[in-house]
Amino acid sequence: MEVRVEKLRKEFERFPALHHVSLDIRSGELIALLGPSGSGKTTLLRLIAGLEAPTEGKIFFGEQDASYKSVQERNIGFVFQHYALFRHMTVLENVSFGLKIRPAKRRPEAAEIKKRAFELLELVQLSGLEKRYPAQLSGGQRQRVALARAMAVEPNVLLLDEPFGALDAQVRKDLRKWLREIHDQTGHTTVFVTHDQEEALELADRIVVMSQGRIEQVGTPDEVYDNPNSPFVFGFIGQSNCLKVRISNHEVWFEDRPIGVPAPGEREGEALLYFRPHDIQILDGCGGCMAGVVASSRRVAGTRHVEVDVGSGHNPVEIELPPERAAGIDRSRIAFRPTKWKIFRP
């Protein structure tokens, strides 16, 4: 189901955790809320769920205004960061809970409930563990029980708060792929919170980048990575360099010279030049480029990371090269030029 958030504001005892946030979540999409700690991701998710009441603003489920509906009425599936499985119930009882507690006229028959629960357990690859208690499961297994339990009620929207936050790296990776597969099979509209950009980039159809209670950018992983619309997003997603430069004559100047980066249509004056470490080209001579002294150079998996000192008063620039291109780099001076960049005003 489509979910629309309109000018949502949330204050906790005068502390604003969300400022007028608006967001359209499309039916069937897998969308990630990404941002640093304290940026309001969980708050937004809980507002959509109805676990918190907004200070201002509206939430629509489809065409219906759900702003004043209770959690129960919204029919959502929520997966908590620490799973919140019912510890005195078996896996099967956990998964059936949402159906069993329905009032008689909306409750499926016992046999039907059991069948549904078993189907879900198969979907989350936990067949055979239905008699176990949560304490007898691994973290990854608990996570999957929590997901099955949330899906059992056929929710309008699935909300996951840092679903893999408490798991180790390898399990995270496996579950990530698996969640994508489940989503493709079931087609639930899904919102998940993460502060792991890699997870968001790999898993989501669209990413909502948040910072300090605001949405900075919404877009596909490609859009957000290739075309960040603010210094924050550029810095937060992927690696980046930021240089203080000057725009003059439709060109970017660094210190006292142009560096071969055109800036057509840009206003004259101070600016910040952002570029990714791998979006550069190494040059032999320097007529219109950046130059600096190699401060350090280390091999990371398939690439070489080189830190270049470009002058006092500036952050060192990090560049990445394929090892074969980096062969001659060890000489102390190096000249380069960004091939892709963004200019922001300070």
Add this chain to the structure above:
Amino acid sequence: MAHDASQPQQRLARVGKATTEKPAARWALIAISLLFLLLMLFLPLTAVFVEAFRKGLFAFIKALGDPETFSAIRLTLIVAGIAVPLNLVFGIAAAWAIAKFEFKGKAFLTTLIDLPFSVSPVISGLVFVLLFGSHSVLGPFLQSYGIKILFAVPGLVLATVFVTFPFVARELIPLMQEQGTADEEAALSLGASGWQTFWYVTLPNIKWGLLYGVLLCNARAMGEFGAVSVVSGHIRGQTNTMPLQVEILYNEYNFVAAFAVATLLALLALVTLVLKTLLEMRYSAEIAASRRH
């Protein structure tokens, strides 16, 4: 070779010793504790039983069969039977409010719950005499409607409730605080009503702590003397609970009867102790969360 192999073990043993007292000190401490327990607990307890059976089993049974004594036993059961469920409900409500909601005056409420622990039971009883006595405002007013509080069962229940209300609440507050609200939120998000959430999720989560609290609450409710003594009026066969009856019989030099009733209270204490130990053994982890006060 053998010597080499034993080397690390010797070193370990020495490290181990350094963290404990010398054997002499250890034995002395244990002996003192045991002696103390023997003098202060075991001897009196034995004395109670010996005195109760001094004139034989028949006299013991006859003493318990006395109508006044019998009515005291009944009254104790009635008072505990009302006070404990009341405090069960109050304890859950207070713990729920304190552990799961944020509100002004929360710290104050928490302190208030401890009040009966820090006030002498006699004062607790006097509070009710002041509230409902013949010189108070409430007392004569209720009296005019034929409602008798002091020197009657309601007064006994009130005093007992007051003295025993911290038990359940104090057992549950840390337990519920530790468990947080995630389980409840999960149940609500799955469509459960507030009542279903409480019944299927909260209650099972706290049941051992709750049982533990009820057990202690009951032991105190049945054994309470001070507060109850003040509001009872000591009307024979009517407002005497077991502890009060023991005192009366003792003051009348009716030792066999006094100690016969006392054995019942001692038995209650022993049963409570055993159940408490069993609970602690079996559900130690859960109860441990609430053992921090």
